[in-house]
Amino acid sequence: xxxxxxxALLLFSGLAAAYAAFRIAPGFGRxxxxxxxxxxxxxxRRLTAGQSSSGFDPxxxxxxxxxNDDLEAAKVRVRQNICAALYYDRPxxxxxxxxxxxxxxxxxxxxxxxxxLAEMEARQEGEIxxxxxxxxxxxxxxxxxxxxxxxxxxxxxYPAFHERLMRSxxxxxxxxxxxxxxxxxxxxxxxxxxxxxxxxxxxxxxxxALARIFAFVGTPAMVIGRTVVQGEVSxxxxxxxxxxxxxxxxxxxxxxx
Amino acid sequence: MxxxxxxxxxxxxxxxxxxxxxxxxxxxxxxxxxxxxTESFSNPAVEARLITAENGVxxxxxxxxxxxxxxxxxxxxxxxRSPGEVGLPPTIDWTGSENIAETDFLWPAPERFTAFGIENxxxxxxxxxxIRITLENPGAPARLEARVNLxxxxxxxxxxxxxxxxDLPRASGIDTDSATLISAFAARVPDxxxxxxxxxxxxxxDAERLALTITVRSxxxxxxxxxxxxLGEGTAFGKPDIRLAQGGRLMWAxxxxxxxxxxxxxxxxxxxxxxxAATLQPAxxxxxxxxxxxxxxxxxxxxxxxxxxxxxxxxxxxxNVMPCVLPVLSIKLSSAMKSGDxxxxxxxxxxxxxxxxxxxxxxxxxxxxxAARGLGLSVGWGLxxxxxxxxxxxxxxxxxxxxxxxxxxxxxxxxxxxxRMARAGGGQGYxxxxxxxxxxxxxxxxxxxxxxxxxxxxxxxxxxxxxxVIFTALGLGLAVPYLVVAxxxxxxxxxxxxxxxxxxxxxxxGLALAATALWLFWVLAGVAGPDAAAWTGxxxxxxxALLALPRLSGRLRLSGAALxxxxxxxxxxxxxxxxxxxxxxxxxxAGFDRAAIARHVSTGQTVFVDITADWCxxxxxxxxxxxxxxxVAARLREPGxxxxxxDWTRPNETISRYLESFGRYGIPFNAVYGPGAPEGIVxxxxxxxxxxxxxxxxxxxxQVAAAR
Numbered sequence: 001x002x003x004x005x006x007x008a009l010l011l012f013s014g015l016a017a018a019y020a021a022f023r024i025a026p027g028f029g030r031x032x033x034x035x036x037x038x039x040x041x042x043x044x045r046r047l048t049a050g051q052s053s054s055g056f057d058p059x060x061x062x063x064x065x066x067x068n069d070d071l072e073a074a075k076v077r078v079r080q081n082i083c084a085a086l087y088y089d090r091p092x093x094x095x096x097x098x099x100x101x102x103x104x105x106x107x108x109x110x111x112x113x114x115x116x117l118a119e120m121e122a123r124q125e126g127e128i129x130x131x132x133x134x135x136x137x138x139x140x141x142x143x144x145x146x147x148x149x150x151x152x153x154x155x156x157x158y159p160a161f162h163e164r165l166m167r168s169x170x171x172x173x174x175x176x177x178x179x180x181x182x183x184x185x186x187x188x189x190x191x192x193x194x195x196x197x198x199x200x201x202x203x204x205x206x207x208x209a210l211a212r213i214f215a216f217v218g219t220p221a222m223v224i225g226r227t228v229v230q231g232e233v234s235x236x237x238x239x240x241x242x243x244x245x246x247x248x249x250x251x252x253x254x255x256x257x
Numbered sequence: 258m259x260x261x262x263x264x265x266x267x268x269x270x271x272x273x274x275x276x277x278x279x280x281x282x283x284x285x286x287x288x289x290x291x292x293x294x295t296e297s298f299s300n301p302a303v304e305a306r307l308i309t310a311e312n313g314v315x316x317x318x319x320x321x322x323x324x325x326x327x328x329x330x331x332x333x334x335x336x337x338r339s340p341g342e343v344g345l346p347p348t349i350d351w352t353g354s355e356n357i358a359e360t361d362f363l364w365p366a367p368e369r370f371t372a373f374g375i376e377n378x379x380x381x382x383x384x385x386x387x388i389r390i391t392l393e394n395p396g397a398p399a400r401l402e403a404r405v406n407l408x409x410x411x412x413x414x415x416x417x418x419x420x421x422x423x424d425l426p427r428a429s430g431i432d433t434d435s436a437t438l439i440s441a442f443a444a445r446v447p448d449x450x451x452x453x454x455x456x457x458x459x460x461x462x463d464a465e466r467l468a469l470t471i472t473v474r475s476x477x478x479x480x481x482x483x484x485x486x487x488l489g490e491g492t493a494f495g496k497p498d499i500r501l502a503q504g505g506r507l508m509w510a511x512x513x514x515x516x517x518x519x520x521x522x523x524x525x526x527x528x529x530x531x532x533x534a535a536t537l538q539p540a541x542x543x544x545x546x547x548x549x550x551x552x553x554x555x556x557x558x559x560x561x562x563x564x565x566x567x568x569x570x571x572x573x574x575x576x577n578v579m580p581c582v583l584p585v586l587s588i589k590l591s592s593a594m595k596s597g598d599x600x601x602x603x604x605x606x607x608x609x610x611x612x613x614x615x616x617x618x619x620x621x622x623x624x625x626x627x628a629a630r631g632l633g634l635s636v637g638w639g640l641x642x643x644x645x646x647x648x649x650x651x652x653x654x655x656x657x658x659x660x661x662x663x664x665x666x667x668x669x670x671x672x673x674x675x676x677r678m679a680r681a682g683g684g685q686g687y688x689x690x691x692x693x694x695x696x697x698x699x700x701x702x703x704x705x706x707x708x709x710x711x712x713x714x715x716x717x718x719x720x721x722x723x724x725x726v727i728f729t730a731l732g733l734g735l736a737v738p739y740l741v742v743a744x745x746x747x748x749x750x751x752x753x754x755x756x757x758x759x760x761x762x763x764x765x766x767g768l769a770l771a772a773t774a775l776w777l778f779w780v781l782a783g784v785a786g787p788d789a790a791a792w793t794g795x796x797x798x799x800x801x802a803l804l805a806l807p808r809l810s811g812r813l814r815l816s817g818a819a820l821x822x823x824x825x826x827x828x829x830x831x832x833x834x835x836x837x838x839x840x841x842x843x844x845x846x847a848g849f850d851r852a853a854i855a856r857h858v859s860t861g862q863t864v865f866v867d868i869t870a871d872w873c874x875x876x877x878x879x880x881x882x883x884x885x886x887x888x889v890a891a892r893l894r895e896p897g898x899x900x901x902x903x904d905w906t907r908p909n910e911t912i913s914r915y916l917e918s919f920g921r922y923g924i925p926f927n928a929v930y931g932p933g934a935p936e937g938i939v940x941x942x943x944x945x946x947x948x949x950x951x952x953x954x955x956x957x958x959x960q961v962a963a964a965r
Contacts, residue, residue, distance in 0.1 A: 107414035108343045112373040137416045138345050138408060168516035169342065171491045176518075218415030231413030234845055 033240055035227060041082055041213060043253035046228045047241065074202075074209035082213070083254035085206055086223055088131045097128055097242045097250060102135040102211060102221040105145040105165045109232040113220040114166055116235055128242060132162065133207040135219050143204075144195075145170040148177060150203050151194035155186040225250025294326075294435060298419040302409040303335070304328040307401060307421040308385075310436035313428025319395040321425065323388040324439040325349065325405065329381055331896055332411040336379035337367035339485065342493040342515060344377050345408040345416075347386065353402035361389040365445035366527065366534035368856070369483055371848050376496055378485055382860055385442035399425045447527050447534035455528050455535040458507075459542040462524070466517045469494065470545040471510050473528050478505030480531040481852030484512070487525040491518035502549030509548050562723065566730040573734020576701045585697040586738055587766050588658075589690075590749070601746035607690045608743035612736035614694020619732030622698075623724050645785035648777055649793045649829030651699075653822045655774035656797040657804065662767030664760075665805035694739065701735055780877075781829065789832035796825035845894075849903030851915055854930050854937075857899050863931035863957045865893055865949075868903045868912060868924050875942060876925040883944040892953055931956025
């Protein structure tokens, strides 16, 4: 047989086999995302695969209903610039997809989701940026935990607080807060004072208003770029949405405001 | 369509209702027909209502048996009084009720939900919380105003807050349905050890508050026990390590303490088992009770060791015909044939050295295993196949070997090399023989995992002696063909003389090597990502192609190929992705819980069990080719199907016992349970989509039948 031709043939079949192996290698399949545009706020869309959120009274919390006027005022406030409210008005580099995470320290699946997002953010620096929203729906202790975490932010200790609260049960006693402040190294007196500060309350109102606007029925919830996700979803799905947002350019919706 | 149906049904219904109403009117006063339950509060997560066993307050009745009846939607859960690390128990505020002195809310025994390492305790499907209501004025009418708060979660947590009210006029009589429902769930409320026959022998919390250890005794064997200690709101426990002994009548459990508060209340422990439960308040013991048996440090008897060594030996022998090892043996034999003029003594020595090479590699592996374990690293079998650089080296070597067998080039070493090699072996170098043996052993490791799961798991858990014995037996088994030739060197002469068939054989063996290289390439794509695999593949093929170019000078070809090979290896390491997100499975695997299988099946769900381990490459292949791909992946994600996965990377007594119950001692192991197959359908080691789908269909069949 012609030696050179045989060489070429073998090389070619080798390459073909390598290509075939490539195609069947794991993880090449793309996640099918089922997305549905929502009317209000315009430009956003909802992940509809999986959990159905219809049939619930929108947004019941276990706490006595907050002052409705405040909430309406907050809705008007956040509607002025939804993206800024969602993603905390921080500059975002191209290719970085913002994720707004809404969670409650007493909700089991929030713990799962929050841990997952925090890990992803650490691992994919420059690709994902998470802004954490406190959405305490499960009563007084939830609200106190959320306030404590937001108050800790004033002393730059939000991540530490967040991590700690996600690891252990929160108990709303003065002794517990004292011990927690000591462990994390924040000023206890200032923390307690800040828990009912205007800033913290407004932050909670903003998150609650956003939750109303996006019609969340519970926690956890996320807005990734312009995609609204209710409930805990797998990392694969989150990655697929992030990829899609990056490809399509999530920024379009934010300039509309 | 349903409206039409209703329309047609209406006349019939009204007739039936008429009869029922007449019958009721005869037996009880007509005003009581719907008195024993409230309107229900309903949404997709939960349907809730308040029920009472009595139709109303009877004459002189001092108490009422009520119940909060929750019908949870599919996949929705609600929580126990101690919900676990996070969560919220249901609460009822009775403000506004009339003629109520006291209410006693009872908690049926909970079940454990584990999601992504978070432990929760609660209820799914249906639950009734029995409520004992003491009346202020016996015999007087009462009104129940319940403001219910509860948390329901599926993948989203939705708080529920609703009012239920119920008027209880003066009336006698029992609502049988409600009474049955309440008493069924009242029977599930843990007792204090009387009926259930459960008693706590000892409980111990160590001074550092790291773990709670409890021993529980029962008058009858435990079936599927679980344990739920409570130490106040701020304290959370991890998953218990439960071990049964004394014919299942003694349970030993250790629970890690995840968080604890400085001031702990009295310990309360709830023990549940099939059909019974008890809540007990034990005093602390001074010392922690010893576990009934140790899992990791099992000291095997001599007979057991010999048995396992036998399995390892046999396994080693079988490995010779595995596609990844066979070519090595064949190369060795064909090289012996080619140089047919060799003296029997030389052949004997050569094969003996090869056998020694096999053993030497096994001993190196045993030593490495011991060293790694000494450093506290997790040890797995075939771990080196997770290292991209190792994989790249193997691919390069295999591609060049295969190219050589295809006759693309002849390896002609520079004369200086030849003389050096000749000198090293006293005229006939043994280095090559030794390398052949070691190479066979290296290639054998991934193939051995499926066959030798038990032996290897045993070895990794065992003492140094066990490891040495098992690895030696494995090596001896693998070396048997070499030893046979070494013992009877004349066997080589019996082989047919070289001729045209040799060319064919070389092509066949070359194909086997190429297939192995291809497989390793696929493993590399999985381990290091597509980029690293692509570059490694391209450069190793490029190296072989360079060698095959006849026009280039030998030196140029050799150095070019060497450069290309180095590039292939370096790039594999350099481009490897630390963690490929794409590799994370689409299926949300639940942790393996043998006890839960029957529970899930009893609620009509189908359970798919996958036992895997890091060192099991066949398992990885199953995962990548079948389990993580549609249609199987989609099927496993469907509601009503629970995918459970157990990791056998480290020895685990529970998993071993589970496998033993099927007469299996190694993995991959997959089984499907369901209403149609409560005992489980065991799938073959190498999965196919059809087999999995068919088993799921068969297991779920009872469900369809039941629904009809």
